[in-house]
Amino acid sequence: MNKTKVISFIKSNTMILMLILVTLFFVWQTGGKILFPQNISNLIAQNAYVFILATGMLLCILTGGNIDLAVGSIVCFVGAVGAKLMETYDVNWIIAVAFMLVMGIAIGAWQGFWIAYVRVPPFITTLAGMFIFRGLSNVVLQGLTVSLTDKAFIRTFGGGANCYIPDFLGGDGFNVTAMLAGILTCIIFLAVKIKGRIEKAKKGYEMESIVAMITRSAVISAVVLVFSYELALYRGIPTALVIVAIVVLAYAYITAKTTLGRHFYAVGGNEKAAKLSGIDTNRIYFFAYTNMGFLSALAGMMTIARMTSAQPTYGQNYEMDAISSCFIGGASAYGGTGKVSGVIIGAVFMGVINLGMSIMGVDANYQKVVKGGVLLAAVIFDVVSKKKNG
Template structure:
């Protein structure tokens, strides 16, 4: 019986355990360098676009394993338009941000229309979008680099050396505000877990054992506190992390707590049954790609802010990073299964692998090989699990 409980715990928390093991491996191989405060901060700043795009990609995958291959090109195109507006046309940065969001959302709606209402396969539609918007990016930038000089925009979207939340307590060498935010996050997480368990008990739902819940809560709380301590030891909370947190919380709530979120899972689980039950499946497909376009625009702004420039090559392979994070984080290749929290763990795992191998000096080509093998292993695990449960 105890063995069964252990196996159940491992199955439910496979990716968390994998993240801990991989991090431990790189701590050993790098002599602890991967956990230096600056590297932990860089892990967030450099992978912020993955967290954002993977959250949007999850919505597409939930509808039946569909993906958006145009994401990286849209990131580049939106960034190119925004940089050109701010630097070459002297458009106010706030107006430029609004226009970039409108453009990204419009692109998502354009692709969503063909996919949802004309039923052009998502692969073909977004492949066309990948080529179209990559080409338009070159047209807008005329093949050149546009440097960003707007300090407010750069700071707002996580670029530059001062893109951190200041410490309101003014402690030198340690950002106390960051640490208090981490402690508060742990308290909120524990309250949510306890309230959720009480609610399930009242309604008679199946629950994991109390020991498993406590073990998971201790591991996650310890990770949050350790992460907060490392950030506080450097410069504090990056503004990119604030944006990522808002996106994750909003979309996590939508997918887990709203009727609309349940519709995404229903469509991915069985589209015909969902349609017969009264769900507007076309609308769900459409909204998935509208969301993807919106988040691609946000990622585009964060990309040009971090790089303090716009180039025709930005965004290459971003869609593959987002897709990989989703599947590694537990999203099913068949649709209908996946959580935002899992996607974030998947993105963190990829980020740790990238950072760890970079510190070790592993050749970039071998890094791609490792990432490919990790992605393949995650999908194989999903396929085998489906067969066992069938």
């Protein structure tokens, strides 16, 4: 019986265990450099766009394994328009941000209309969007780089040297605010887990063993505390992390606790059955791609803020990073299966691989080979699992 529980625990936590093993491998190969506080902070800054885009991409994938190939081009186009507004036309950054968000939503709605109501395949619609908005980015920027000078915009969206939350508790060389935030996060996480288990017990639902729950909770809490300690040793909490946390928590709640979230899983599981049960499947598709446009705009703002400029080449392969994070994090290639928490683990997994190989000085071409192999392995695992269960 114990052996069965161990096997079940390993299966349900495969990606967490793989993430730990990969991290330990790079700790060994880099002499511990990957865990330097500055590298941990860079991991967040460099992959913030992945977390944002992958969260939105999950909703597209849930509808039946569909993807959005245009997100990288939308990131570039929205960022280009925003940079031109702020720098060339001297538009206030708050107005520019509002315009960029509206523009992202409009682009997402435009693609969502063709996919949801005309039933043009998502692959074709978003492939067209990828070319269209990449081309428009070049038109807007005229092939040139536009540098950003608005410090308020740059700082708010995670760029520049001062893109960190101030230490309100006045730590000397150690950011007490960052450490306290980590402790509070663990307390809230444990309280939610305990409350959820009590509610399941009252309703008579099947639950994982108490040992498995304690083990998982202890590991996650330990990771959060170590992560917070590393940030506290550097400059504290990056503003990009705050934005990512808000997005992740909001969409985790939507997918897990709302009727809209359940509809996504229903459509992905069996669209015809979902339609017969009264779900407006067209609306679900439309929302998924409109939402993807909104999050692409947000990622665009974070990208130009981090780079303090806009270029026609920004956003290249962003869609691949987002898609990879979803599938590596457990989203099914067939749709109907996947969680935001899994997507975040997948994004961190990809970030650790990128950072570790960069520190080791691995050639960029070999990095692509490794990332492609990891993605293929994740999808093969999903397909084989589905066949076994079937």
